[in-house]
Amino acid sequence: MEKTYTLKSKTGLELSCSSWGATIRNLKVPVKNGNLDVVLGYSDCGAYRDNKFYFGSSVGRVANRIAAGKFRLDGIEYSLQTNNGPNHLHGGVKGFDKVEWKVDTVTDDAITLSYTSPDGEEGYPGTVTATAGYVVSDNEVTILYSATTTAPTIVNLTNHTYFNLKGPGSTILGHELMVNAQHYTPVDADCIPTGMLECSKV
Numbered sequence: 001m002e003k004t005y006t007l008k009s010k011t012g013l014e015l016s017c018s019s020w021g022a023t024i025r026n027l028k029v030p031v032k033n034g035n036l037d038v039v040l041g042y043s044d045c046g047a048y049r050d051n052k053f054y055f056g057s058s059v060g061r062v063a064n065r066i067a068a069g070k071f072r073l074d075g076i077e078y079s080l081q082t083n084n085g086p087n088h089l090h091g092g093v094k095g096f097d098k099v100e101w102k103v104d105t106v107t108d109d110a111i112t113l114s115y116t117s118p119d120g121e122e123g124y125p126g127t128v129t130a131t132a133g134y135v136v137s138d139n140e141v142t143i144l145y146s147a148t149t150t151a152p153t154i155v156n157l158t159n160h161t162y163f164n165l166k167g168p169g170s171t172i173l174g175h176e177l178m179v180n181a182q183h184y185t186p187v188d189a190d191c192i193p194t195g196m197l198e199c200s201k202v
Contacts, residue, residue, distance in 0.1 A: 001100075002018060002019050002020040002045075002100060003018070003019050003103070004016055004017065004018045004019075004025060004045075005017050005018075005019075005103070005106055005111055007108065007109050007110065007111060007134060007135075007136045008108060008109060008136065009109055009136040009137055009138055009139070009140075010138065011030060011138050011139055012030035012035065013027075013028070013029055013030065013136050013138070013139055013140075013141070014026070014027070014028040014035060014136075015027050015028075015134060015136050015141055017111055017113075017134055018045075018048065019100055019101050019102075019103055019113060020048055020049070020099075020100055020101075021048065021051070021056075021057040021058055021096065021097040021098065021099065021101070022057070022058035022096070022101045022113045022115070022132040023048060023051075023055070023056040023057045023058065023097070024039060024041075024056035024134070024159065024161050025039075025041050025048075025056060026039060026041065027039045027141065027161075029139070030139075036167040037167060037168060038163055038164060038165050038167060039055075039056060039161050039162065039163055039164070040053075040055055040056075040161075040162040040163075040164060041055045041056055042055065049098075051097060051098075053162075054090060054097055054160035055160070055161070055162060056159070056160065056161045056162075057096075057097030057159070057160045058096050058097060058101070058130075058132045058145070058157065058158075058159055058160075059090040059091055059095055059096060059097050059157070059158055059159075059160050060090075060091050060095060060096040060117075060130060060147075060155065060156065060157040060158075061091050061095075061096065061117060061121075061122070061124050061128060061130075061153070061154070061155050061156070061157075062088075062090075062091060062154055062155065062156045063090055063091075063156050063157065063158040063160075064089070064090070064156070064193075065084060065087045065088065065089050065190070065191055065192055066080060066087060066088040066089075067086075067087055067190070067192045068082075068086055068087060069081065069082040069086065069087060069088040069092075069123070071154060073125070073152055073153070073154065074152055076125075078123055078124065078125060079123055080092055080122055080123035080124065081093045081094075081122045081123055085190065086190075087190060087192065088122075090160070091122060092122035092123070093122065094121065094122060095122070096115055096117070096130060096157070097160070099115055100115075101113040101114060101115045101132065102114050102115065104131075109135060109136050109137065110133065110134065110135040110136070111133070111134050112131060112132070112133045113131070113132045113133075114129060114130065114131045114132070115129070115130050116128070116129045116130075117129075117130065119150065119151070124153055124154070125151050125152065125153045126149040126150050126151030126152065126153040127149065127150040127151075128147050128148070128149045128150075128153060128155060129147065129148050129149075130145070130146070130147045130155075130157060131144075131145065131146045131147070132144070132145055132157075132159075133145075143159050145157040145158070145159075179200075181200055182199065182200055183197040183198060183199060183200060184197075184198055184200055185197060185198075186198050
């Protein structure tokens with residue numbers, strides 16, 4: 001059964017996490033006049049069952065797109081469920097964002113959840129047990145992902161939270177973001193990485 005847990009740091013930082021999709025629902029940071037929620041999400045808990053924007057979700061087995069829903073590993077071609085035109089996106093029709101995760105441990109400032117994906121789920125080989133951990137300390141959030149598998153497979157887990165540092169009711173148009181990277185991966189018209197590395201512009 002889906003449950004939501006709230007973690008709190010000593011400085012007043014609060015993170016709310018749901019067991020459905022190991023999803024971050026809220027991240028409230030202390031400001032002058034109280035707390036400001038700096039992540040996007042739904043006010044209706046039921047909306048997360050059809051979370052087409054992946055707000056706050058843990059996505060996998062593989063985040064991003066797999067072209068034509070196919071990959072080759074150790075000489076074997078695997079066909080995956082497609083859910084983004086001809087491509088496989090964020091784990092497919094039943095990705096890790098669309099399942100109930102087991103809460104393994106929870107304290108005032110940390111939570112660990114896990115999900116076991118059976119061999120063949122969405123077309124992937126091997127049984128994968130994934131773990132998601134959220135920790136709040138002072139004014140910092142740490143996200144920890146790990147996975148074990150019973151057979152050679154591919155895994156690429158991430159969290160899909162959208163941030164708005166101005167809080168609800170405002171846009172991000174005034175935000176500035178610096179990514180400390182020398183290269184980036186261009187994509188084609190279907191948002192599939194081309195395999196090339198381009199130099200970042202300063």
